[in-house]
Amino acid sequence: MSRKPIIAGNWKMNLLQEDAKSLFMGIATFAENFSKDQLPEIVIAPTFLSIPAVESMRCDKCRPLIATASQNCHWENSGAYTGEVSVEMIKDAGCSYVIIGHSERRQYFSETDEMINKKAKAILAGGLIPIICCGETLEQRESGVTDEHIASQIRAALKGLSEDEIAKSAIAYEPIWAIGTGKSCDATEANRVIAMIRNVVKEVSSSKAADSIRILYGGSVKPSTIEEQMSKSDIDGALIGGASLKADSFNEIIEKTMKVAV
Ligand code: PEP
Numbered sequence: 001m002s003r004k005p006i007i008a009g010n011w012k013m014n015l016l017q018e019d020a021k022s023l024f025m026g027i028a029t030f031a032e033n034f035s036k037d038q039l040p041e042i043v044i045a046p047t048f049l050s051i052p053a054v055e056s057m058r059c060d061k062c063r064p065l066i067a068t069a070s071q072n073c074h075w076e077n078s079g080a081y082t083g084e085v086s087v088e089m090i091k092d093a094g095c096s097y098v099i100i101g102h103s104e105r106r107q108y109f110s111e112t113d114e115m116i117n118k119k120a121k122a123i124l125a126g127g128l129i130p131i132i133c134c135g136e137t138l139e140q141r142e143s144g145v146t147d148e149h150i151a152s153q154i155r156a157a158l159k160g161l162s163e164d165e166i167a168k169s170a171i172a173y174e175p176i177w178a179i180g181t182g183k184s185c186d187a188t189e190a191n192r193v194i195a196m197i198r199n200v201v202k203e204v205s206s207s208k209a210a211d212s213i214r215i216l217y218g219g220s221v222k223p224s225t226i227e228e229q230m231s232k233s234d235i236d237g238a239l240i241g242g243a244s245l246k247a248d249s250f251n252e253i254i255e256k257t258m259k260v261a262v
Contacts, residue, residue: 005261006237007254008043009244020050021057026247028062040257045069055094069097075118087126098123101133103176113156124165131170132157138177151200166205167212172239178219190217191232223252230260
């Protein structure tokens with residue numbers, strides 16, 4: 001089954017509003033040379049504050065070509081949760097995706113599997129698409145528990161979701177030792193882990209859900225690595241940090257993806 005690839009840029013805690021607008025325009029100007037069918041699904045994830053700035057730059061031509069994601073959300077709609085932002089607010093700002101469970105949030109903000117599951121449910125109930133991150137530490141990889149760790153993260157994240165909800169979701173496999181280190185996971189190994197994740201999806205849901213869900217790779221993806229990654233059978237796209245912060249490198253990743261996989 002052919003799955004439309006997703007190329008997603010995670011801008012993390014970078015870029016003031018004017019810089020975010022310029023980066024968006026650099027990507028939009030490139031994307032506008034193509035039709036929606038020629039492009040992968042392009043997703044950008046600015047900070048909460050830069051989402052409205054980026055949305056204010058949209059024109060009718062680029063609107064369908066680039067989707068916006070937030071990098072986090074709360075699972076409640078509103079209420080006394082100081083500092084948090086709800087799915088309804090994220091949708092209202094123009095987003096269609098939400099990244100959840102990024103290793104930086106798990107590590108620095110104590111995000112648990114249970115919280116990620118609540119967020120996934122809220123995102124889907126709100127009509128948005130979760131990009132659910134998972135991945136192992138170097139220590140876990142070296143002690144041989146990568147597969148069981150990731151399988152347990154995925155089972156917990158998808159708990160209680162319907163087949164349709166799982167089918168429309170996305171997962172990003174991001175080995176923690178490959179994030180921001182310049183050291184990408186070998187593409188064959190990334191593909192193996194992603195195929196394993198697809199099997200877990202089949203086991204907790206169905207073949208239909210496993211065939212439909214997009215599973216991305218993330219971890220030091222660069223223009224020089226994307227072709228090999230995208231040529232693998234189970235890798236449906238990339239979640240990109242560092243190389244998404246410059247229009248040139250992000251656009252080159254999009255262009256190379258189009259050659260190999262769209
Ligand atoms: C990320 O933060 O999701 C990521 C993959 O970062 P980088 O591409 O910089 O490794």
